[in-house]
Amino acid sequence: MQDFGSAFGLAFELIVGFDTDLLAIVGLSLRVTFAALLISCLIGLPIGAALAVSSFPGRGALVVTFNTMMGLPPVVVGLLAYMMLSNAGPLGVLKLLYTPGAMVIAQTILVTPIVVALSRQMIEDLNKEYAEQFRSLVVPFPTAMAALLWDARFALATVALAGFGRAIAEVGAVMIVGGNINHVTRVMTTAIALETSKGDLALALALGIILLIIAMAVNAAVQGINAKARRNAYA
Amino acid sequence: MLRKTAFSLAFIAAAALHWTIAPASAEERFIVVQSTTSTANSGLLDAILPKFKDKTGIDVRVVAVGTGQAIKNATNGDGDVLFVHAKSAEEKFVADGWGVKRRDVMYNDFVIVGPKGDPAGIKGMDEATEALKKIAEAGAPFASRGDDSGTHKKELSLWKAADVDVAHASGDWYRETGSGMGATLNTAAGMGAYALTDRATWISFKNKSELAILAEGDDRLFNQYGVILVNPEKHAAVKADEGNAFIDWLTGPEGQQAIADYKLEGQQLFFPNADKATN
Numbered sequence: 001m002q003d004f005g006s007a008f009g010l011a012f013e014l015i016v017g018f019d020t021d022l023l024a025i026v027g028l029s030l031r032v033t034f035a036a037l038l039i040s041c042l043i044g045l046p047i048g049a050a051l052a053v054s055s056f057p058g059r060g061a062l063v064v065t066f067n068t069m070m071g072l073p074p075v076v077v078g079l080l081a082y083m084m085l086s087n088a089g090p091l092g093v094l095k096l097l098y099t100p101g102a103m104v105i106a107q108t109i110l111v112t113p114i115v116v117a118l119s120r121q122m123i124e125d126l127n128k129e130y131a132e133q134f135r136s137l138v139v140p141f142p143t144a145m146a147a148l149l150w151d152a153r154f155a156l157a158t159v160a161l162a163g164f165g166r167a168i169a170e171v172g173a174v175m176i177v178g179g180n181i182n183h184v185t186r187v188m189t190t191a192i193a194l195e196t197s198k199g200d201l202a203l204a205l206a207l208g209i210i211l212l213i214i215a216m217a218v219n220a221a222v223q224g225i226n227a228k229a230r231r232n233a234y235a
Numbered sequence: 236m237l238r239k240t241a242f243s244l245a246f247i248a249a250a251a252l253h254w255t256i257a258p259a260s261a262e263e264r265f266i267v268v269q270s271t272t273s274t275a276n277s278g279l280l281d282a283i284l285p286k287f288k289d290k291t292g293i294d295v296r297v298v299a300v301g302t303g304q305a306i307k308n309a310t311n312g313d314g315d316v317l318f319v320h321a322k323s324a325e326e327k328f329v330a331d332g333w334g335v336k337r338r339d340v341m342y343n344d345f346v347i348v349g350p351k352g353d354p355a356g357i358k359g360m361d362e363a364t365e366a367l368k369k370i371a372e373a374g375a376p377f378a379s380r381g382d383d384s385g386t387h388k389k390e391l392s393l394w395k396a397a398d399v400d401v402a403h404a405s406g407d408w409y410r411e412t413g414s415g416m417g418a419t420l421n422t423a424a425g426m427g428a429y430a431l432t433d434r435a436t437w438i439s440f441k442n443k444s445e446l447a448i449l450a451e452g453d454d455r456l457f458n459q460y461g462v463i464l465v466n467p468e469k470h471a472a473v474k475a476d477e478g479n480a481f482i483d484w485l486t487g488p489e490g491q492q493a494i495a496d497y498k499l500e501g502q503q504l505f506f507p508n509a510d511k512a513t514n
Contacts, residue, residue, distance in 0.1 A: 184296050
């Protein structure tokens with residue numbers, strides 16, 4: 001297996017070479033994933049916070065449902081999104097199939113349950129400390145939710161990173177709804193799958209290494225921002 | 236403070252979504268072609284499509300999947316043109332009203348590859364069915380696509396002609412990968428199995444490992460590609476004008492010449508033959 005050695009060399013060449021096709025693929029990967037992540041957070045964080053502080057019949061079942069949906073197979077999500085967005089499907093008129101928009105939708109379905117389930121857990125834990133104070137001050141529900149979300153923001157950044165990791169790494173969903181069309185919907189993971197199917201294992205692995213480096217950069221950036229914000233918050 | 240944050244977050248999200256989706260909208264003319272992995276992975280489409288775009292300004296977006304899935308997607312109206320290689324399935328697609336008309340485009344052939352050690356002893360054989368019989372008799376591992384693709388359909392017809400019941404051997408020496416040609420060749424390389432592959436994919440495949448072409452040259456291994464416009468009467472979204480322009484170009488002199496000119500490692504991968512059957 002000389003592929004291992006050549007993969008690292010190739011990854012290095014691709015990075016220093018600033019290959020324009022590769023840059024476009026990396027750019028699309030990040031755009032799709034960040035768009036999906038933002039929408040997931042906007043939907044998921046309020047739901048997670050609301051679940052954390054409220055109690056109603058069926059809440060337990062809802063929590064279990066969201067926890068289960070963290071394990072949704074990407075290929076199933078892709079298939080469902082394809083059936084919805086296909087010209088023969090109910091949302092075919094939107095003309096989203098085989099566009100980055102379809103990929104954002106599929107990844108949003110994948111990531112939102114993660115954001116809901118993890119933020120629910122984090123905020124529930126924090127609420128144990130806050131609940132009594134909220135009660136004694138008669139804090140209205142939305143204000144309490146917002147205060148909890150704000151105070152849990154550092155932990156929630158990690159939740160967002162978990163969602164980011166899921167979205168940037170999945171291939172099953174974006175392959176089906178995006179179609180891996182060159183220069184239109186090809187992202188890092190589908191490009192890796194393509195090179196593997198061409199038998200170019202070294203190039204596939206090189207792309208994998210680059211994907212990991214990008215994910216590491218994003219994680220380091222969030223970590224850096226978090227650390228700085230924490231210093232300011234406690235200063 | 237919080238409300239402000241929420242507003243700015245919503246704004247950022249909307250902007251991000253717009254930024255992601257907008258470039259795909261109607262800034263240029265394009266068609267979606269449902270095609271097979273062999274035409275895309277071999278580099279043929281990358282080589283010839285820019286010529287079509289230069290001439291017409293129409294961008295061709297290729298979804299490369301197995302023939303079975305390509306036909307299914309086209310039946311759903313998720314594509315303007317179908318460009319695959321399973322003649323009987325293509326004719327059925329047209330007969331059922333999903334496609335307008337089928338035209339021949341080009342051909343190449345299938346080959347049987349296998350480990351250089353050749354445990355079934357088929358090296359040099361030019362009768363595909365005899366070679367398959369020997370593989371079955373030896374119980375040597377055979378990696379099948381198993382995915383209803385054009386190659387898979389061809390393979391099954393060959394087993395039938397060889398009078399071998401592969402369903403019975405499934406999981407034993409007959410191994411259905413249920414994936415694309417490249418993935419199946421990767422599997423065959425990994426387990427030292429025989430496999431049926433189209434020549435174009437084989438030549439462009441880079442992980443040959445211990446595999447080599449062992450049997451070829453049978454008329455039955457002929458591999459014809461056809462092109463069909465998805466029926467606009469079934470799916471109003473089909474871009475008939477652009478799709479027809481592509482089909483005319485592909486089966487016309489310029490497209491045919493571009494196909495003939497495409498070579499990899501000095502070998503011509505596809506042989507244009509549109510004239511014969513167009514009328």
